[in-house]
Amino acid sequence: xxxxxxxxxxxxxxxxxxxxxxxxxxxxxxxxxxxxxxxxxxxxxxxxxxxxxxxxxxxxxxxxxxxxxxxxxxxxxxxxxxxxxxxxxxxxxxxxxxxxxxxxxxxxxxxxxxxxxxxxxxxxxxxxxxxxxxxxxxxxxxxxxxxxxxxxxxxxxxxxxxxxxxxxxxxxxxxxxxxxxxxxxxxxxxxxxxxxxxxxxxxxxxxxxxxxxxxxxxxxxxxxxxxxxxxxxxxxxxxxxxxxxxxxxxxxxxxxxxxxxxxxxxxx
Numbered sequence: 001x002x003x004x005x006x007x008x009x010x011x012x013x014x015x016x017x018x019x020x021x022x023x024x025x026x027x028x029x030x031x032x033x034x035x036x037x038x039x040x041x042x043x044x045x046x047x048x049x050x051x052x053x054x055x056x057x058x059x060x061x062x063x064x065x066x067x068x069x070x071x072x073x074x075x076x077x078x079x080x081x082x083x084x085x086x087x088x089x090x091x092x093x094x095x096x097x098x099x100x101x102x103x104x105x106x107x108x109x110x111x112x113x114x115x116x117x118x119x120x121x122x123x124x125x126x127x128x129x130x131x132x133x134x135x136x137x138x139x140x141x142x143x144x145x146x147x148x149x150x151x152x153x154x155x156x157x158x159x160x161x162x163x164x165x166x167x168x169x170x171x172x173x174x175x176x177x178x179x180x181x182x183x184x185x186x187x188x189x190x191x192x193x194x195x196x197x198x199x200x201x202x203x204x205x206x207x208x209x210x211x212x213x214x215x216x217x218x219x220x221x222x223x224x225x226x227x228x229x230x231x232x233x234x235x236x237x238x239x240x241x242x243x244x245x246x247x248x249x250x251x252x253x254x255x256x257x258x259x260x261x262x263x264x265x266x267x268x
Contacts, residue, residue, distance in 0.1 A: 038179045039167035040159075043192070046200040047155035048084045055231040057083040058201075059224045060146070062094075065216035067076035073214050084150060087128040089236040092144055101255045103144070104238050105132050112142070114255045118242055121249040128152075140249065142256070146220050149202050161185045170196070173203035174223055187211065 050056070052143075064076045078096035088107030100115040105125065110132065113120040125135050133147045141199065148157050164184035171180040171193055178193035179200075193204040206219045226232075 035167045036165040039165045042167070042179050042194055042200070043158065043181060044155045046192075046194045047153075047158070049200050050149060050154060050202075051152045053084075053086070053227045054182075055085045055232075056225070056227045057081065057231045058222045058226070060220050060222045062218075062220045064218050065214075067212055067214040067216050071142075071214060073216065081145070082144075082150075083231065083234045083236075084129065085231075085234070085236065086128075089234075090117070090129050090132065090144070091234060091236055099255050103142075104236055105129070106236040106238075110135075112249065112252060112255060113238070114252055115242075117252070117254055118244045119247050119252060120238070120240070120244045121247055122174060122238070123249055123253040141145070146222070149205065158183075161187075173221065176203055178203050178246075195225075199225070199227070205215060248262060257262075 005146050058106055059079070059081045061079045062077070064078075066074050066076065068074065076096065078094050078099075079095040080092060082090070082092045084090045089105060089225055091102070091104045093102045098116075102113045102115060104111045104113075107128075108124065109124045110124055110125045111120055123140075125132050130151050130153075132150060133144055136142045136144060137147070148154060151157055162183050162185045166182040168180040168182055171178050173193045176195050178195055180191070180193050182191045183189070189208040191206045191208075192202055193206075195203055202222060204219065204221045206217055208215050208217045
């Protein structure tokens, strides 16, 4: 089974996605009336709010779409949690149909545990969570869920190469009323739903490939947001409580978002 390398690489940079059941054609009148400045302000407010939180945690549901060589669209679903303590500690989990993964970072050492494999790997990554995100993306091709949203400079990263901005009003995600924004950035389209009010956290984040037939998406929907003292005390260091075997990171197979029997092909 083949999927697109370009679709997977870009989608995995940020976090996942449900299929579209309806296509809506937006007329020029909507594009003209969209308040670009207000959309940017809302996105900046979200970025500033998240960056100001020393501690935060949330649960998520994610879906990665892939398109097969015979143009069938498949959706790979997973769920997990994220706990962050700035500047240099994070733990996240991801459980899907073929992998159960936990990643922990204590500011010095990154540990990736394949629970279903009872095996783990470690590597030194000193520095902040921002540095860890870059290392995971560029060096190890193992991105964190919603990584763009967790950066201290999230607004700058999200707005990189953006050529079109739309404020599409409001929507409701998980019972929370949100501001609904859409962006176009050359390689991808992306959308975000931001909770209204004093706590503008992201409720849903969707990335759509512009270069792959079928427009596969990567979506993450969040819930149970907590900040400050609401965040449960977390030990970010790794404790091998299951006597897991230690292996080299490149040999820790079966922990990616794509199962091993999916073969990545070239984009059309």
